[in-house]
Amino acid sequence: MSSTFHGLETSLRGLRTHQSALNTTGHNISNASTPGYSRQRVNFSQTEPYPAAARNRPQVPGQMGTGVEAGTVQRVRESFLDLQFRGENTKSGYWSARSDALQKMEEVMNEPSDHGLAKTMDRFWQSLQDLVVNPEDSGARSVVRQRGVALAETFNYLSTSLNSIRDDFKTQIDVTTKEINSIAEQINDINRQISEIEPHGYLPNDLYDKRDGLVDRLSELANVKVTAVGSGGQALDIAEGKYTVELLDSNGNSIGNLVDGSTLSTNGLSITDSDGNGEFDQFALGGATGALDQLGQGKLKGLLESHGFESGGSVKGIYPDMLADLDEMAYRFVSAFNTQHQAGNDLNGANGGNFFAFTSAVDATTFAGAASKLTLDNNISGANGLSNIAASMDGNPGDGSNALNLADVKDQTLAFNTGNATFQSYFEGAIGEMAVSAQQANRLVENSNTLKQSVEERRQSVSGVSLDEEMTKMMQFQHAYNAAARNITSIDEMLDRIINGMGRVGR
Template sequence: MLSTFHGLETARRALSMHQSALNTTGHNIANANTPGYSRQRVNFTQTEAFPKPAFNKPGIPGQLGTGVKAGEIQRVREEFLDQQFRGENNKHGYWETRQKSLEKMEDVMNELSGNGISNVMDEFWKSMQDLAANPEDAGARSVVRQSGIAVADTFNYTYESLEAIQRDYGKQIGIEQNQINSTLNQINELNKQIASVEPHGYLPNDLYDKRDVLVDELSQFVNISVDRVPSGGQAKAMADGKYTISLLDRNGQDTGITLVDSETAEYNQIEVQFADGEGESGLVTGITFTNDNTTIPFSDFDSSGSLKAMVEGFGYEDANGGQAGIYPEMMRDLDQMVATFAEAFNEQHREGISLSEIQGDLGVGFEGFDFFAYSDDYNGDVQGAAKYLKVSDEILASRNNIAAAKNVGENGERVGFAGDGGNALNLADVKEASLNFGGDLTNVNSFFQGVIGEMAVSTKEAGRLTDNSASLRDSVHANRQSVSSVSLDEEMTNMIQFQHAYNAAARNITMVDEMLDRIINGMGVGGR
């Protein structure tokens, strides 16, 4: 025979269960705008039916339900979408950082305005042609000198601006390194907190959310994989467990580096190594993982993400000990251009005859002036040529030292005429001369156009891939939000549903109470 209080207990369980559901709904509504929050639900589970199968079971028609109980309060989340999002977020982090570094370089090169290197060089060649037409004109000579100064100043400014941005990237690498290490530390600490809660049979959903937000942030810096490790004890099967995070290469293969180790409760700090061994200067040589005491040469560091793109922009040592990276390569091209162009121009200038020489102001045995020179800090190598280029002191001292006349002397004699502009034409023709730019045989304009064209193509490609990766990431994020985010309309519907069920359970208790009142107070009084 059933207990008289069976219905009361069934209704009490329903009352308690729907109260928990309403509380969870309220928690969802309260966190509707909390970044990274995953909506939660209470899993309704039927309690065991009465009676249990046995030889002494009561004689009732069949098993009778005993009500409902709360299984777990669980996050609504899909792990596959998390993995997809982190993969796309990693690609976007790489391409966005690369695009920004190239766009800053484009701003410095300034080729779309009238102040870029190409336009300044064009004005310089034009001034040489004007001088050839009026070799004795003081104004034409002044324009040539000023145009030469403008060429040198433009190369100096461009090079120093590139160096300034490169230094900023060196500082930013240090900031990003600290952000990565801070994120790893926070994930490790959350692992410890979760490991202290799960063995007691609880699901720390809010801690899970905080950890997943940090893992999402980490995926932007480097490519990672996440493995779940059970916490042990009485942890539920649906518990997320502790996270072990491994470093992957750009193809998704394990590099053997563990960033967060859930077994030892330790994390692997990252240190970016610079060539000078002191601050954030010099080229990047490698990445050190302090917990493993392992250093990977950056030329072998193949984990995509914003860290790799930032170092590639700043510059690093390649496998042969040379310079590589976006900014070092551009500065190297400028140096090569200036060193080759200035040498060819000076050689042609020395072959000409200046007004000073024609007027006999320079004495016997004079061998010609250089038009361009370098400041004292220049070491004579190609590197730094664009930074230290200047107009020679002799040209700055007197415009009459510009060699516009052609040498018509024989047997080593230097003979020229004041009205001759033949050498000025030859100097103008250096623009179209085929020169050897470090193994690339072409003229000055073509070489520079190739450098600018390559930069433009790289920038366009980075922009396109940034947009593509952002579109894919946003698409996955939208899918993830459709699963995990809080819908106020849905929560209001649930709230009404749970409220009605709660009211019904309360009414059921009232009804059972009336039955018990009749049994206790109304039965057995008929013969009185």
């Protein structure tokens, strides 16, 4: 036979359980605007019925329910959406870094415009055309020299500006690497806290949220994979455990652990210059090293590809490639122009010397630094420089045929490393490639951000707090609480009748 107070205990359990549900609902409402918060719910479960199946059970017809209890307080989250979001976040970080780099390059190159290299070169060619008409005119010669100065300074400016931005990327790479290591340390600290709580049968939901927020941020910086490791002890089946975070290569294979959930330790990531030549060439993760080509997508890879890194004995990247194009253009142009200038005669009938020069020696194979070192030759920039401009071919001061030949250098086919091309077509090709790359990066940034936003909206539909829904639940739990309280009152009246009203007959 059940206890006289069976009904009181059943209703009391209802009171306590729905009070717990109301407290959780209040927690959700309070954190409705908290970034990264996942709504929580109380998992109701029936308590064991009476009597339990046993040899000495009382002989009563059937089992009687004993009420409800709050089994666990669990956050509502779908891991598949987290996986999708992090994948798109990785792509977004990578393409955003490339897009920003190309946007800065476009601002420096400033093509097409009235202030870019192409326009400056056109003005230089035009000044030579004007010199053809008036080869003895000092004004026309002065304009040629000044346009030559402007051309050299434009090459200098472009090279210096691109190198300055490239140095900024080096700083960003260092900052991003430190941020990755910092996030890894924070995830490991949270792993340690979770490992101390879960074995006691609790679910540290707020720690889960904080850890997932860090993983989301980490996924933007590098391509990572998360694997859960159990905490042991009395941990619940739905406990999420400790995270092991692996760094992935470009093929999705593991490079090594940033965070080891089993040992509660981290491995520091670094980008290094192993041969000391000033160029990044490998990464180090814990005790392992590898080529930078291996790194998967993410902001760090985008920054590395923008800054450039050494691979296969050469430096490749967005900025090194453009700087190499500028250096080769400057060197090929100077070589062709000086050769033609030397074939002519100045006002005094002497053979022409160099028109352009470099402030220091330039390697004829790599052309490194040619654009930044370009200047006018002392023969032209000196006090008698105007008369040293070789505009004629036969020593006649009134002949401007060599000035015409100098102007025709722009249409001369030069032997560039990538093939034969005129100076103008080569430059247009470099600018066109930059524009196409920028367009592609911008398009993929927009695509990845759209997909990321779509997944985030779906994730919020599952994990986000809806105030309307929480208000509805609050009313539901409140009514259930009131009903349980009213049931207690009813049972109390029944017991009062038994205790205080029975046995008074006939008195």
